[in-house]
Amino acid sequence: MAEVKGRSLFDDAVARLLSNRAAVASMIFLAVMTAVCFIGPSFTGHPFDKVYPDYVKVGPSFEARPGLGEVEEAAGRIARRFRAKVEHFEMKAGEVEVALSSTQTIDPRIADYFNRADGFQNFRIAPSESAPKALKLVGEVKRLHFWFGTDGNGRDLLTRVLIGGRISILIGILATGVALLIGVSWGATAGFLGGRVDMVMMRIVDILYALPFIFFVILLVVFFGRNFVLMFVAVGAIEWLDMARIVRGQTLVIKQQEFVQAAEALGVGTAALIRRHIVPNTLGPVVVYVTLLVPKVILLESFLSFLGLGVQEPMTSWGVLISEGANNNRDLAYLLIFPALFLTSTLFALNFLGDGLRDALDPKDR
Amino acid sequence: MISFTLRRLLSALPTIFIVVTVSFFLIRLAPGGPFDGESHIDPRILVNLKRIYQLDQPLWMQYWLFLKNLAHGDMGPSFFFKDFTVAQLFAVSLPVSMQNGAAALALALVCGISLGTVAALRQNHGIDHAVMGVATAGVTIPNFVVGPLLTLIFALGLSWLPAGGWNNGALPNRILPVITLALPQMAVIARLTRASLIEALRANHIRTLRALGLPGRTVTLHALRGALLPVVSYLGPAAANLMTGSVVVERIFGIPGVGRYFVEGALSRDYTLVMGTVILISVFVIFFNLIVDIVYSLLDPRVRME
């Protein structure tokens, strides 16, 4: 007997999803974004909380800092102290070569002075013919790249944006997970058991829904302080309400379907009914809602951070960064634009993915 | 109609009551009190203050007094803004929030429904994608990004509009905040209208109208009437949200509305102010949901049968 593999509805859905270019692009984008935010900070060359007092509010640039001119100027200043003049200055990939000349002997301790200056290191006197009135010094300059510039405290923005991404994405996933867990159990139980249990459970949902959520979250913050873990519990605890409603609605619909009644006629028990028939058929709308919930959660966290209720310094999230950027609007637009770009592009991708999933799982042309 | 309204009100009251009660006890149970932030007060004055504000009574007694005052419409004095009662604070700030909210709602409705209709009628064509792209942006980009961005472009960049401040409600100052408020709602309404109209145009009774040879515009109008029902349902919570002021928008643009009292009140443990805002929001939500229900039942005769 030849083995025939059927084509489940899941396979159909996956095929439909993969043929949706926007959704596939979004998935790739999200994978890349997550990888960058989690692995990236190790590669930027800056810890996220390191303060560079020399580089406060520095704009974004491709060029490393300090720039050529600044280094040359610094060299010139030190030279003048020793009554020397810079004849020739060359800087290549962090290696500096300075040729000094003077009317008198140049104190060889000039090398130490160079080394003591911020960013200069390893300066030594190179052998040269015209010593001691003309010296050649070689050394290194520590050059830093601030691709996105620095913030008001002199911290590298790129690293902070990536770290912020970690927090935002983490909260997005974790809080959604919490909402999923609570919402699905609550909704499925209420929907399946029906009757008075259902009524009571949904009344509770209604009342919680009526509480102005800002107030509720503020209360949580007030009670527990600005704790990162509690932040995502708070966010998850608000979002599970919608999830419970959706799951309950779906459960009610599925309960009426004839294939559930057929299973009951076979004598299948309640647990097996829920496991085998109800839950797999609720997954569709739940999955779609989850992908639309993650951006909502990230947004919520950003919103709270914007109000100053979110993650605490020096840890940061996209919301905190945007808040700082919004406050510095006048002169430092880049402080706002970079985190905003990251946040909105991630949210866009999540929304497109959610739309794609919805079309894949519930095609309208059927 | 009257009995319908009364029934709705009656079922809403218990909810408000529970919300108010829960909020009352929650805020008072939070650590910290309304006078903690003050620089040192003489302990005797502190005792007197507590007596004046009835904070020295047992909790359930405070609750009872609160309810009694509420029945007279007295929400008590603000602890934080010491020279004002809560009611006075609202009287000044609520109209501001409501004006902005109403303007934003009107803008969102007009633009949202038009855009959604156009997108539905030209489904899958260029303009549909364009409208949906903008709508997705409106839903995705948070208002605390949009606000500063708009300020950046129109105020700081082009200098067409002031960068912030209320200026007693001068028109140029209203434009950016209202747009920022309206954008997300506009986006949702556009998406909702589009999906709903596409669905409605496929309905059997619209096929009947086509079979009767009615001109395209008539058919579309009929479909639109049915398609707007879900939009009407959505308006209830949306209106309540808009009217009670947006914390974010008011902060960004420096608008003296009601929104900021939520955050500031809770953070400074201003009990009366917080209770006032909770009651305010609950009442607004109930009120607008009721209006929406009534409008819906006027539009859809099947619902009136209850």
Place this chain on the structure above:
Amino acid sequence: MADPKAEPLLAISGLSVTFRIQTGTVEAVRGIDLDVRPGETLAIVGESGSGKSQTMMAAMGLLASNGSATGSIRYRGQELIGASPTTLNGIRGSRITMIFQEPMTSLDPLVRVGDQIALPLVHHGGLSKAAARAKAVDLLKLVRIPDPERRVTSFPHEMSGGQRQRVMIAMALAMKPDLLIADEPTTALDVTIQAEILALMADLKRELGMGLVFITHDLGLVRRIADRVAVMKNGEIVEVGDVAEVFARPEAEYTRMLLGAEPRGVKEPLADDAPVLLEAKDVTVDFALPAPFLRRRPIFTAVDRVSLTLRRGETIGVVGESGSGKSTLGRALLKLLPASGLVRFEDRALMPLTRDEMRPLRSSMQLVFQDPFGSLSPKLTVGEIVTEGLLVHRPDLSRADRDRAAAEALAEVELDPVSRNRYPHEFSGGQRQRIAIARAMILSPKLVVLDEPTSALDRSVQKAIVDLLRRMQAAKSLSYLFISHDLAVVRAMADKVIVMKDGRVVESGPRDAVFAAPTQDYTRRLLSAACLD
């Protein structure tokens, strides 16, 4: 009788209709030619997927957005395919009109009935709104709706299905069209209402002298009302001719097959000593309805004190229209609904049993549903669906045993055993019903309740299912409770017949007695509406 030499009202020539779907294109109609003559009733007959509806939808320009038509359809010489919207709108609704199958959703729920009828009068007839509304009352009278002055201000949801269809007819006839196209207008209605609507249409057609294209799958209707008939299969016209000719001397193989698919034969009578399997006395099912505010919940009695006795190997046919309670009765007897009264299965009282006590009995009493699309769990393979009962009742079986059992069960219902790894949506309606039967039979039940098992299937498929059920009954000595509104099928299957209306038994007795000599008026009406030969 129409004049065959007159110019045709509608001349269809080389019509093809294709639909674009995700995986390619589907040809619903493949190059057909057909004429409709003035004043005649032409029936277009076919099973689902034959293209009979799409042909007329193309004529009316009502194809879905992914469909396109090529060829020619001329109305009195005017080309309809590719006509401009203005031209098309001038013709449809006033010269050619169409009514559809689903009266419950074909009227705008937000607009009053009178205003809807007024629409064609205003747009085509140029009447003022007031004049149109007055004319609407006349039209309601024409379609025999009682109390038309009051009804004119009603909303559709305040009317029954039959009444809504009458309103549709009123709208369609408002401008006195030359041609009325009716797409399965009575399929969704109860049998007795069907008869009334058909009579109404016949009378109106005569009065207005218009042509009628009647699309249906029901040959009985064709015989009763049509002058000519066109038989369609897979998008092509297989045969065309006068009704009497085609029915008496069908030329095409397919036509012969269709005509032969009417359920034939009767059941072999039972042995006298057959033991009693199921006994039901005064079974009652009450539902509490949602209560209006502050008032007590009204009780709706779906099944009102029904009694019956079913013996081993016997089939009881339960007939009635929608809302008669027959389905509810079936489920109550299997204890799938809360009910009161006495039910004994093999001498064991069922009512007092708990759920756990009832479980082992369930393998002896199974249920097959009406809807082959909804009764199979979409996320499970066919094999899993068919053997789910074994998980409950034969936990001793290994996976391999169950797999073998699934293969056997599928072979028994004449499906290829390899299909047990496929999913329900990959099968046709008839095949899914076989799967549902396999699921019931695998447990070797003694009693099978069949709730409208063939109603959602095409006639030809119905015949195969009926034959299958008969075979299985004979082989295994099964008892059937056969619930159906289709009297033809019940006559072919049952020993005894129970007629239900509004939850009560109106008439019961041996098959021949009930069919040949009904004692109750309602039974007589049912029988005459069913147009059995």
